[in-house]
Structure formats: structure tokens, C-alpha cells
Amino acid sequence: MTTEQPRRRAPGMSPDQRRAMIIAAALPLVSEYGTAVTTSQVARAAGIGEATIFRVFSDKEELLDACMAEALRPDHAVEQIASIPMDQPLADRLAEAAEALSAHLERIGAVAGALMASGHRRRGSSTGPAGRRGASTDLVKATADLFEPEAASLRAPAEQVALVFLDLQFSKARPGEGLSTSDLVQIFLHGALRGEPS
Template sequence: MTEKRRRAPGMSPDERRAMIIATALPLVAEYGTAVTTSQIARAAGIGEATVFRVFTDKDELIDACMAEAMRPDHAVKEIASIPADQPLADRLAEAADALAAHLERIAAMTGALHSTGHRRREQRERPDGSGRRHSMRLIRDAVADLIDPDDDALRLPADQVADVFLGLLFTRPRTEELATPQLVEVFLHGALKDRAA
């Protein structure tokens, strides 16, 4: 007697949507708009028709991938997981690396889409408040929480220090001579040598 195979439990539309986006992200980052829904379906182990049960068309899927790449959740979670008992310089260096990875993820996606002719839609603040300003607020709050244990030693409140630190990170020169620990050192102690030493 042969045993009847059980089917895996079905996914909700939201779970299936998230799975398709997660599968499509690296493909869109590699191929841009040249990626096909057939490639995405094969990589996800589903039929192409399943993609179109969740997304109206490929453009909607690409927009969903871009929105996912821009979400700050991963960076915020990484920053929140940095141990507070480390020295402030080490915490900030880890935060800078997490934010650099976040920005590289966004750059890879936008670069691939731009190079394959995708027209970027205007980024407006969404009705649910989940636009660019909201994302920056989440990142700023995570960095401020990371800095807060050293609040007594700071010249400014932790949230203002976080703003200055993020401004420095997002405008930092892309030069290999300036490593993240050096950037953090200059941020915390200034560019002048300690004359007393």
C-alpha cells in the first residue's frame, strides 16, 4: 500500500507575496527590468501564474521589490542588536557598517533598474507614514538609542548626536583611505590631535 503524500500547507496571500518578493530581490538587483516573471517563478519554485495571482504585472512586482529594498527594518534590527556594553566607538562603527550595507542594497537595486530603463516614480510620503522621512526617523531613533547609554558624556542630546552622525555617514567621502573606525574616531574626538598628549 502506497502512502499518500501530504501537500505542504498553503500560504496566505501576504506570505506568498513576501516569499515572491524575497526571491525576486536578488534577481531584480542583478537583471533590473530585464528579469522575467518566469525566472522569478522558477527561482521561487512556483508556477508563473502564481506570481500573477499576487501581482497585477511585472511593474507592480518590481515596485514592491524596490519598496522592500528601501525599508529600514533590517538596518534598524541590526543596530538594535549591537551590545550596549561595548565602547561607544565600537557601537558606532558597527552601526555605520549596518547602514552602509543598507545603502548598498538600495544602490544595487536602483542602479540595476536605472540601467535597464526603469523610470523612477516620485517618492512621496505614503498615507500610512511609511515614506522616506519615516524611514530616516526609524534609523535616527535606533542610532540615538545606541548612543543613549553614553548620554552623560555627550555635549548634545543623543538624538542630536545621532542626526550629526547620520549626516556625516550619508555624506562621507567614498575613499578607501578613510576606514569606518577612523571616521568614528574623527566624529567622536574631532580632527585635531590632542595637544595635551
């Protein structure tokens, strides 16, 4: 006869871990419902009791602000860009970077659009140091690193070239409108004219 082992509770999370888990569960709901999302919906998505949300957030507004701050964070895009294989041609590296940036901007747009359309105004401030057009220093560095194998052929230092590339990405039309990612990369690398300049 075997004796039944007492059940162990899962190890507890730190407040920061719990906060991150709740935000991750809330982001898709906020993108869909904006301010109409309920803490009950978020709790179900996170697999927790609703009261747990209020152990790490003072109110729903603070949770919505945290979701917007998370959407603005470029960490995922930075990781994707930093993992691009450097043995590919530069055009392919830049196309992959452009796709990572597009996904980042779409996420920002989905969360910000849903919140703004439903009347939410952020109480918080900016989430960190940023360069031109909101590009974080980490994002600029990761993008500049893509140009390093061709550093001797660049018209300007890699960081300046990266900033121009990021400006182009941040200002391009929404996906499905205008030029493809490949076309944008080719124009960025080779200019608007075909063939050799006269």
C-alpha cells in the same frame, strides 16, 4: 505490511506571505538584471509557477516597484543596530552601526542602480515616514539608543547626535573610497584635530 500515508500539501501562504517570498527571490535577480529580469526567472528562483506571481502582482512593473520599496526598507539595518551589545565601547558600537548602514545603502544602490540603468521609473510613492536624508524614525531611534550610556557626556540630545551620525553615514563616499569606517567614527567622536584643543 505498512499502508502508505497520503501525501499532505504544504500549508498555503497568505497573499502577503507569498508576496514577501516572491520579492525576496526577485531582489538578487533585479540587482543583477534590472528590468531585463523575467518573471520566469523569478518563479524559478522562488520555486513556484510563473502564474503564481500574477496572483499577487498585477504585472512585472508592480513586482519591480515592490522590489525597490523592499530595498528601501531599513528594517534589517534597524534590527542589526538594535542588537549591538551595549557593553562595548561607544566607538565599537558606532562602527558596527556604520557597517549595518553601509550594507543597507549598498542594497538600495544595487537595486536602484540596476533598475534606473535599465530605464525603470517607479510608479509608487515613498514607503513610510522618514527623517533627514531618508532616515526612518525607527533607524534614528535605534541609532540614538546607542548613545544612551554616554547621554550625560553628549553635547546634544542623543537623537540629534544620532541624526548627525546618520547624515555622515549617508553622505560618505562609496566603500573603498576615502576614510575607513573606523576613521569616520573617530572623526565623528573626537573631531578632525589630533590631541587636546589649544
